[in-house]
Amino acid sequence: MTEPRATSPATTSPVATDLAATGPAAASPAATGPVATDLAATGPAAASPAATGPVGSNPAATNPVGTSRIVTNPATTSPAATDPAATDPADAVPAAGRPIGFIGLGNMGGRIARRLTEAGRAVLGYDPAPGAAEKAGATPAADVAEVTRGADLILLSLPDSRVIESVTYGPDGLLEHARPGQIVVDLSTAAPDSSRRIAEALAARGCAHLDAGVSGGAAAAEKGTLTLMVGGEEHVLDAVRPTLAAFSAKVFHMGPSGTGHSAKLLNNFLNAVSLAATSEVMVAGRKAGLDPRKLLAVLNSSSGANWATANRFPHIIEGDYLEGGLTSTLMIKDVVLYVDHLGALGVPSLNAAGPLASFGLAVNLGYADRISNRVVDAIGDVAGGIRLYDDPTGEEKTS
Numbered sequence: 001m002t003e004p005r006a007t008s009p010a011t012t013s014p015v016a017t018d019l020a021a022t023g024p025a026a027a028s029p030a031a032t033g034p035v036a037t038d039l040a041a042t043g044p045a046a047a048s049p050a051a052t053g054p055v056g057s058n059p060a061a062t063n064p065v066g067t068s069r070i071v072t073n074p075a076t077t078s079p080a081a082t083d084p085a086a087t088d089p090a091d092a093v094p095a096a097g098r099p100i101g102f103i104g105l106g107n108m109g110g111r112i113a114r115r116l117t118e119a120g121r122a123v124l125g126y127d128p129a130p131g132a133a134e135k136a137g138a139t140p141a142a143d144v145a146e147v148t149r150g151a152d153l154i155l156l157s158l159p160d161s162r163v164i165e166s167v168t169y170g171p172d173g174l175l176e177h178a179r180p181g182q183i184v185v186d187l188s189t190a191a192p193d194s195s196r197r198i199a200e201a202l203a204a205r206g207c208a209h210l211d212a213g214v215s216g217g218a219a220a221a222e223k224g225t226l227t228l229m230v231g232g233e234e235h236v237l238d239a240v241r242p243t244l245a246a247f248s249a250k251v252f253h254m255g256p257s258g259t260g261h262s263a264k265l266l267n268n269f270l271n272a273v274s275l276a277a278t279s280e281v282m283v284a285g286r287k288a289g290l291d292p293r294k295l296l297a298v299l300n301s302s303s304g305a306n307w308a309t310a311n312r313f314p315h316i317i318e319g320d321y322l323e324g325g326l327t328s329t330l331m332i333k334d335v336v337l338y339v340d341h342l343g344a345l346g347v348p349s350l351n352a353a354g355p356l357a358s359f360g361l362a363v364n365l366g367y368a369d370r371i372s373n374r375v376v377d378a379i380g381d382v383a384g385g386i387r388l389y390d391d392p393t394g395e396e397k398t399s
């Protein structure tokens, strides 16, 4: 996959100040180029061996929570914080003991946060759902403001752009409490234009933003094998790679701000098409008198093979719907975002009707908040009550 480099100079980003001392960026030529220049601009810290030396030459360069060393300055919570130049070089020290902030601890966020806490990272989490933070092993925060004040790296996993915007621009939100040097990584599936505007607003406060689409679902989140497609400045991504590695197996830098969420919408559209179409085919096969296991084996050995036939239906035909993953409500949200995105790009979307109708049916038949794999039951319902699996006990399986 092509990974175009960010075009904006690293020296314009305040977060660049910490990079040479941490992780892979230090080993790359880029780290000794513009980033090093930026370090020089921060004064004393830059002149220290820690700032220019090899990775790991200074244990203090990486804080205990495994995040990158980030310049922090308590004074910058004042209005002066909007001026990145106001950052005091004397504060260019590791923020020891600072937790990773996490906003949105649902199906995905909760599992990702759990990966981080199980890896020994402290997480300060906020979710309005009672007990969500505790379930993920995180320290519960009262609100977004507490997370923003208490963390230098903040991860988001929220339902959609409307919620992300309210968390960002709303009273007591991210922007109001942001301070230079903070990094926000948005793991949600969201509208690329909205994510780009948020990145700009945060940049004006001296913060960096990455739009990081996530693929693999709840199962991959639990195993720590998610695929991430990330938009934003590459050196910022390099700074947070050690943290992302706790829950992802592959991380692609897609290009500038917005390209991560764009890639996610394109991928998820194919996911929606293949899940909806395979559901229809499997229900039809059952009604035609075919054995679901044999039909699936044929599909997986033939040109109809896809992600759903390979990874979802082997479980579904045994009565395990893999609950805990993307709901039909969120699947529709993703397809609508895809159609909007293509409209903005001037590309006709000729294939969206199928998944919109299928997942719309699932929502209307009562499967809105169940995993989107339940679309097969929704289609089965209107096909006369077809199920792929006859459970003699009447009990539902879970993986």
Ligand code: NAD
Pocket: 103, 104, 105, 106, 107, 108, 109, 110, 126, 127, 128, 129, 132, 157, 158, 159, 160, 163, 166, 167, 187, 188, 189, 190, 214, 215, 216, 217, 218, 324, 325, 326, 327, 330, 334
């Ligand atoms: P979810 O509904 O399970 O989780 C969202 C969480 O956000 C909920 O716990 C909710 O209480 C919380 N929330 C809502 N408003 C909030 C606010 N103002 N402040 C803080 N928290 C708030 O959804 P999910 O399945 O975890 O998905 C999260 C995001 O990840 C979505 O954008 C989704 O499209 C994307 N995604 C999901 C999957 C998946 O398989 N579930 C896979 C890839 C991407």
